[in-house]
Structures are given as C-alpha cells and as structure tokens.
Amino acid sequence: MFESITKNLNEAFSAFRIGGKLTEKNIRDGLQQVRQALLEADVSYDVTKEFIDKVAEEAVGDKVLKSLDPTEQVVGIVYQELVNLMGPVDHSLAIKRNDVSVIMMVGLQGSGKTTTCGKLARLLKEQGHRPLLVAADLQRPAAIEQLRVIGEQIGVPVYSEDPKTSSPLKVCQNGVKQAKKTGDADIVILDTAGRLHVDDELMAELEAIDRKVRPDQALLVCDAMTGQDAVNSAKTFNEALEIDGVILSKMDGDTRGGAALSVKQVTGVPIKFIGVGEQLDRLEEFHPDRMASRIMGGGDLQTLMEKAQREFDADDMERQQQKMREGKFSLEDFRNQMRKVRSMGPMKEIMKMIPGMGGMLDAADNVDADKEMSRIEAIIGSMTMDERENPQKIDRNRRNRIAIGSGCDPTDVSQLLKQYDSIAGMMKGMAGGGMKDQWKAMRQMQEMGMSDPSGALPKEKNRSKRGGLVSKEEKRKQNKKQKQARKKNRRK
Incomplete structure (x- = not known):
C-alpha cells in the first residue's frame, strides 16, 4: 500500500x-x-x-x-x-436504537460494491447487530447469486426477488418492510445497481430509492486504484445524492494513494472505511493519522495491535508466555504462532506496519515473506511431533529425511534450526516482562513512531553502547557508577 x-x-x-x-x-x-x-x-x-x-x-x-x-x-x-x-473522520453509521436502520450502498460496476456490502455486514454482525442484505442490483448478471453466496459465508440473511418481475425500488422497499415486520434484523444494507460509468438512468434510479426508501446513510464504494477517476465519481455521486461517507476498496493494491489523499478535500465527504483485501474480514476503519504515518513510512502499530488482539487469544498468549519463560517454546508452538500472524493478512503489509520495516522491505524487494513462511511451515510439517518438541534430536539422517519430505535442501533445515535457537532464546528473554509489559512496549514504539512519522531511528546519542535505547533506570545507574568512580579517584 x-x-x-x-x-x-x-x-x-x-x-x-x-x-x-x-x-x-x-x-x-x-x-x-x-x-x-x-x-x-x-x-x-x-x-x-x-x-x-x-x-x-x-x-x-x-x-x-x-x-x-x-x-x-x-x-x-x-x-x-x-x-x-x-480528516477528521466520524466512523459512526447513524444506527437507530429501537428501529431498523437502512444503509444504501452505491457505486460503479467493478468497484467491489457487492463484496463491500458483505464486509460491512460481517463487521456489523461482529459488533452485535443483526444485518440483512438486500439484493437490489438487478442489472449485473449473477449479482444476486454473488450476494447470496457472501451471505452464506458470513451467516447473514439475504432478501431478493425475481429480477424479471420486480424493480430495484420495489426490492428495497420490500426488503425494509420484511425487516421491520419480522424483527429479525436491525440494520438493512441495500446493494444497489451500478454502471460502467455515471449516467442519467443510474442516478434517476438511485434518487428514487433515496427519496422513497429514505435510507439513514448513503455510502459510496470507490475503487482506490482508479485514482482521480474515483475522486471524480465521488464528486458526481455526492452532488446527486449527498452521500454520507466513502469506502475505498482495493486499498491493498493502491501504490499511489491519490484517491485517499484527494476524496475528502474535493468532495467534503469523509472516508469511513477501507478495503484491504479480498477476504470478507478485510474491512478497516479509516484513520487519517495512521494513514499519514503509513504514507510517510512510519508504520501503523495501533492497527497492528488491534489486529493482534482480534486474532490472538489472551489465555493462549499467556500459556505461550509461560512456555517461553520456562524455555519450553517448541517448533510446534512456533508454527502455531506463525499461522496466527499470517491470519492477520499478507506478511508484507503486516511488516510495513512496524516503524522502520517498510524501508528494509523496499531494499530487499526480492524477498517474499509469505513464501518464506510457507517454506518454514513445510519443513516443520515434515518433522515428527517428537522432533518438533525436541529439535536437538534432529541429526544428519533426520535432517535429510525432513528435507526430502518438505521438498527443500538439508541446509535449509539446518538454517531453520539455527534461527529457531536464536528466536527461542530471544523470546524467552522477552517473556520475562509478561503480557502487560509487552503491550506497554508496543505502545511506546507507537508513540515513538508518531513523534517521528518518517520512521527514522532515535539519534545515536540516545542509544546505549549495546545499540538499544537507554532507559531512565539504566541512565540513573550509569550516573551513580560515575559518581562513585569520581569519589574513589579523589580519595586516591
């Protein structure tokens, strides 16, 4: 990105x-x-x-x-x-407490509107709401079936009608009526039709739905990769419908950032969410400060921490911490943790959220982190459970067997074992502080990244001889030793 x-x-x-x-x-x-x-x-x-x-x-x-x-x-x-x-950005969606809220999703064909409807429904469901998806896109072939498949994947009901005998306005009206009548849903998401370009017929259809269904919120889905075309379409849609927010889709494929930087200024409409992948859980709230930090190479630790909190179970993390403290962190534990990290998204994007890592990745553009992790998983998967728990048992014969089973070279197995020894030792040392200290350290890193959005490392004068940051406690001890040495010299 x-x-x-x-x-x-x-x-x-x-x-x-x-x-x-x-x-x-x-x-x-x-x-x-x-x-x-x-x-x-x-x-x-x-x-x-x-x-x-x-x-x-x-x-x-x-x-x-x-x-x-x-x-x-x-x-x-x-x-x-x-x-x-x-910015600024308000992520609220004007959801009513004791009534059904209606969100109308609009956008051009190819912008990812239907998929984004599913992503938004999944996000709202996670927040405790009961969404209903309404298939009102009767123009695009298979749009209704696509929404039904998405609904099944996320466990959200989909309302639809026969496109030959119905109309988009009628589908929207009936979908809202059903939600209010049955009480099974508190939020209705209208997946309206799109076109390849903005035209009078499209706008007349959307204006009719807006006027007669009276949605509580109108959100425009724009393809971030189209740059200024996305900005221009947002401006046109806003002039016709007065949209309440923009969702930028395909942000993970946008290397330029023109749409993200222009939409708010040109239209006056805030970007509320961004789509950062094809999977239905890849919808994030848009935070201008975090995005600015990413753009300037300073990472985004806040979003990374939020992803980790969603993917990692606190009790499981505590058990792993205990294993690290006792020196029992095995290759099987390492593989399980690696899988959880990969579930957070592409490794390249995850690593770029860490301050300073973006530049290193750009310098090593021939390194495929996801491919490397797949190779490591294959090597560990070719080991017996006893070998994963006790890597020291792996001799030359076992190493050759593991290499054949994973389709790699024996030297790759040896390299992994060496890396594991280093990682296990490092993680054992890190585990001494406990969970709270680990999160505190991450927050401190985030604050450092925010104070230096360019991602630059601290000045050399603020670093110890070992290369780490000098803490206040360490500095106090150093000053005390220096004073004692001066007193000793004066006595002599």
Missing part, C-alpha cells in the same frame, strides 16, 4: 538535509519534490497546490529554522497537514 508515494516522499525529505544545514532554499527545494511526489501519486492538482502552500506557510520562518531540529520540524508539518487533508 502506497509504496510509490512513500518512496518519493522519503527522497523529497532528503532534500531538506542537503548542505548539512536547513535553509529556506532547502525547504522550498524539498517542497517542490514533495509537490512532484503528490502529483505522481495522482493527487488532484488543486489539492496538491493548496497542500504545499499550507506546508510552506508553516515551514518557512524563524520558528522552524531556529528550532533545535528544523528538519524533523518540517517532516512533522508535512505529516500533520496530511492528517488534516484526510
């Missing part, structure tokens, strides 16, 4: 450091490159111009140039303006 704009922005930020000292000329040269990066990301020209003007107004002045770290000040200003550009 956003690989292209992230790379171009980081190159632009390097222009601020040319010559060793930040000057007004350096800032303007750097902002010119930022402008170019935004335009290449397919951000609207007017939006780009206004953005650069605001950053320049904040960045060029004595307050920044005479600050302790002017370069980081400028980077921070760019980050904050990106947040302002995409």
Whole structure:
C-alpha cells in the first residue's frame, strides 16, 4: 500500500538535509519534490497546490529554522497537514436504537460494491447487530447469486426477488418492510445497481430509492486504484445524492494513494472505511493519522495491535508466555504462532506496519515473506511431533529425511534450526516482562513512531553502547557508577 508515494516522499525529505544545514532554499527545494511526489501519486492538482502552500506557510520562518531540529520540524508539518487533508473522520453509521436502520450502498460496476456490502455486514454482525442484505442490483448478471453466496459465508440473511418481475425500488422497499415486520434484523444494507460509468438512468434510479426508501446513510464504494477517476465519481455521486461517507476498496493494491489523499478535500465527504483485501474480514476503519504515518513510512502499530488482539487469544498468549519463560517454546508452538500472524493478512503489509520495516522491505524487494513462511511451515510439517518438541534430536539422517519430505535442501533445515535457537532464546528473554509489559512496549514504539512519522531511528546519542535505547533506570545507574568512580579517584 502506497509504496510509490512513500518512496518519493522519503527522497523529497532528503532534500531538506542537503548542505548539512536547513535553509529556506532547502525547504522550498524539498517542497517542490514533495509537490512532484503528490502529483505522481495522482493527487488532484488543486489539492496538491493548496497542500504545499499550507506546508510552506508553516515551514518557512524563524520558528522552524531556529528550532533545535528544523528538519524533523518540517517532516512533522508535512505529516500533520496530511492528517488534516484526510480528516477528521466520524466512523459512526447513524444506527437507530429501537428501529431498523437502512444503509444504501452505491457505486460503479467493478468497484467491489457487492463484496463491500458483505464486509460491512460481517463487521456489523461482529459488533452485535443483526444485518440483512438486500439484493437490489438487478442489472449485473449473477449479482444476486454473488450476494447470496457472501451471505452464506458470513451467516447473514439475504432478501431478493425475481429480477424479471420486480424493480430495484420495489426490492428495497420490500426488503425494509420484511425487516421491520419480522424483527429479525436491525440494520438493512441495500446493494444497489451500478454502471460502467455515471449516467442519467443510474442516478434517476438511485434518487428514487433515496427519496422513497429514505435510507439513514448513503455510502459510496470507490475503487482506490482508479485514482482521480474515483475522486471524480465521488464528486458526481455526492452532488446527486449527498452521500454520507466513502469506502475505498482495493486499498491493498493502491501504490499511489491519490484517491485517499484527494476524496475528502474535493468532495467534503469523509472516508469511513477501507478495503484491504479480498477476504470478507478485510474491512478497516479509516484513520487519517495512521494513514499519514503509513504514507510517510512510519508504520501503523495501533492497527497492528488491534489486529493482534482480534486474532490472538489472551489465555493462549499467556500459556505461550509461560512456555517461553520456562524455555519450553517448541517448533510446534512456533508454527502455531506463525499461522496466527499470517491470519492477520499478507506478511508484507503486516511488516510495513512496524516503524522502520517498510524501508528494509523496499531494499530487499526480492524477498517474499509469505513464501518464506510457507517454506518454514513445510519443513516443520515434515518433522515428527517428537522432533518438533525436541529439535536437538534432529541429526544428519533426520535432517535429510525432513528435507526430502518438505521438498527443500538439508541446509535449509539446518538454517531453520539455527534461527529457531536464536528466536527461542530471544523470546524467552522477552517473556520475562509478561503480557502487560509487552503491550506497554508496543505502545511506546507507537508513540515513538508518531513523534517521528518518517520512521527514522532515535539519534545515536540516545542509544546505549549495546545499540538499544537507554532507559531512565539504566541512565540513573550509569550516573551513580560515575559518581562513585569520581569519589574513589579523589580519595586516591
């Protein structure tokens, strides 16, 4: 996600450091490159111009140039303006307490509207609601059947009628009536028809549904990969229907980010959700601050923690912590944890949420993390349960057997065993602090990433000789030792 704009922005930020000292000329040269990066990301020209003007107004002045770290000040200003550009966002969906709420989903054909209806229904079901999907797309062949299949997968009922004898308006009206009559649903999601482009017939149909069904919320689904086309269609839909929010689909395939950066500014309508994969659980709330951090290569630990909390069972994690403390973390445990991590999404996207990892992945673009993990799973799967629990028993003969069973080279098995020894030792040390300390450490990393959105590491003067961050307690001990040494020298 956003690989292209992230790379171009980081190159632009390097222009601020040319010559060793930040000057007004350096800032303007750097902002010119930022402008170019935004335009290449397919951000609207007017939006780009206004953005650069605001950053320049904040960045060029004595307050920044005479600050302790002017370069980081400028980077921070760019980050904050990106947040302002995409926000603020209200994720609420105007859901009624004691009545049926109606959400009308609109969009062009190919935008992923029907799949997004299913994703939204699944998300609402997880939140304790009882959604009903209404198949009102009578134009596209197999649209009704597609929605039925999705409904079965997520356990949500689907209301439909024969397209030969009904109309989109009638289907929507009857679907809402059924929900109110039976009381089985508290939210109705209308999957309306789309077209290959915006036309009068489409808008007349949607306006009729909007006028007579009176939905509580109208959400537009846009394909993020279409860039400015998505922005233009959002503007047209909003002028006709006054939409309440945008859902950007296919964000996982968007390397530029033009739609995400332009929609709010051009239409005044916030992006409420983003689709980050084909699976029905790949719908996330849109957070401008987190997205700005991703765009600037600073990761997104908050979203990563939320994903981990959904996928990992707290009791199971506590059991694994205990195993680590006792040095009993086996290859079977390692494989199980790896599978849970993979269930959170593609490894490349997961790793890019960690501050600093995005640049490392770009530098090693020939490394396929998911393929590597599949290879590791195959190796462990070729071992007996006794070998997984006691890797030290694996000798040359066993190693060759495992290599043949997993379709790899014996050296790959040896390398995995060496990596496991290192990982097991590291995890045993990490486990000493317990669950609370682990989450606290992640929050501290997140705060560090937010204070430095570019993802830069802490200054060398703030690091210990071992390469880690110097804690207050460690610094206090160091000062105490230095004082004792000075007293000892004075006595001599």
